[in-house]
Amino acid sequence: MxxxxxxxxxxxxxxxxxxxxxxxxxxxxxxxxxxxxxxxxxxxxxxxxxxxxxxxxxxxxxxxNIIDVLLKMPRVTQPIYPKDTSALIIMLNVRPGSRILEAGLGSGYAASLLAMHLKPLGQLISIERNSRYIAVAKKTLRTMEVNDVVDIINGDIAELALPEEYFDSALLDMGDPWRAIPIVIKALKHGGNLAVYVPTISQVEKVIRSMVDSNFIDIKMIEVNWREWKTTINEVRPKTWNLSHTGFIIVAKKP
The missing domain is CATH 3.10.330.20 (Vcp-like ATPase; Chain A, domain 2)
Structure with missing residues (x-):
């Protein structure tokens, strides 16, 4: 029992x-x-x-549920919400055994959900500049029981030497992702996807320009809106408060 x-x-x-x-x-x-x-x-x-x-x-x-526990974890940054992470998992072709690159570990929310889909043989390498964020994220990863497939590097992705054509896909969740895009395309395998998560349109335009200049193809952008309904008998209707805009997801492919 x-x-x-x-x-x-x-x-x-x-x-x-x-x-x-x-x-x-x-x-x-x-x-x-x-x-x-x-x-x-x-x-x-x-x-x-x-x-x-x-x-x-x-x-x-x-x-x-998994999300119930994850959302109880401490946060030091604005996390990528589960509604957006679910789309990222699909758009980055995440599967058991994949190698994923992440820049911007933050509180470890997105890393936890990505890592769950990589087990048991996959690998997530996450790069984070802020050591305080890393300390918080490590606790989250241990609680979610995925720390065994996540390797964390304290540093700036734009200043690191990454292995070429090593990663199946990559996620950038940082304030200035356009700096990293020319580096990431070299680290991706051919056909690998890059997803960038940013909250503002001014960031979106810089991201798209950097993707084009770096020779990414098949660039698309989405926004995920979550509309929950009240399920009380005789009162079934949309809830008064819904989680709407949280960020833009821009996805592109290395040819």
């Missing part, structure tokens, strides 16, 4: 609007609008069972 153990991430669900993702720890007490949850009461309980608050409201004890 699969039971809650100390240190597990758990989802305590009352409704779509009232739910808690927490680490099961002895002595931890969580306050909600439906009452107090004492995590001592869930240790050793089977997943799928229920817990009742001091106000008499029931919460299901279940396992969280």
């Amino acid at each position: 699969d039971v809650v153990k100390e240190g597990d991430y758990v989802l305590l669900w009352h409704s779509n609007e009232i739910k808690v993702i927490a680490v099961a720890k002895r002595g931890l007490v969580i306050g909600t609008v439906r009452g107090i949850l004492r995590l001592d009461d869930i240790l050793g309980k089977p997943y799928g069972s229920r817990i009742v608050t001091n106000l008499g409201h029931t919460f299901y004890i279940t396992k969280p």
Whole structure:
């Protein structure tokens, strides 16, 4: 029987609007609008069972989604949101065994999701200039259990000597990616894709110009909008708040 153990991430669900993702720890007490949850009461309980608050409201004890856990991790930069990472995984042809280059590790959110699709034999090499970001990202990668396929380099990609025609694809998530594009094309295998993630149009134009000047082909740009709907019976409609623009994804291919 699969039971809650100390240190597990758990989802305590009352409704779509009232739910808690927490680490099961002895002595931890969580306050909600439906009452107090004492995590001592869930240790050793089977997943799928229920817990009742001091106000008499029931919460299901279940396992969280990958994204639930990832979004609980500390962040030191604006991360690439999962809605965008899901598109990047497809557009970069990420698969088990791929070699991926990333510049701009940040908090490690995108790296975690990319690495999950590379296991067990793939490799993600991530380059990050800020050592403080690296320290935070390493904790995230360990929590998400993907640190074994991620190699981190503290440095500036524009100043590094990368192996030629080594990577299957590359992702740039940095403030000035146009500096790195002429270097990345040499490091990509023929047919490999480069994706650049930037939040503003002024950055987009510089990225596209650098891609053209570096002889990339098949340049395209997308924006991913996520529209969630309310699923309450007799009230099914779009939610009032939705996650809209987060960034632009520009993708190009090395011929």
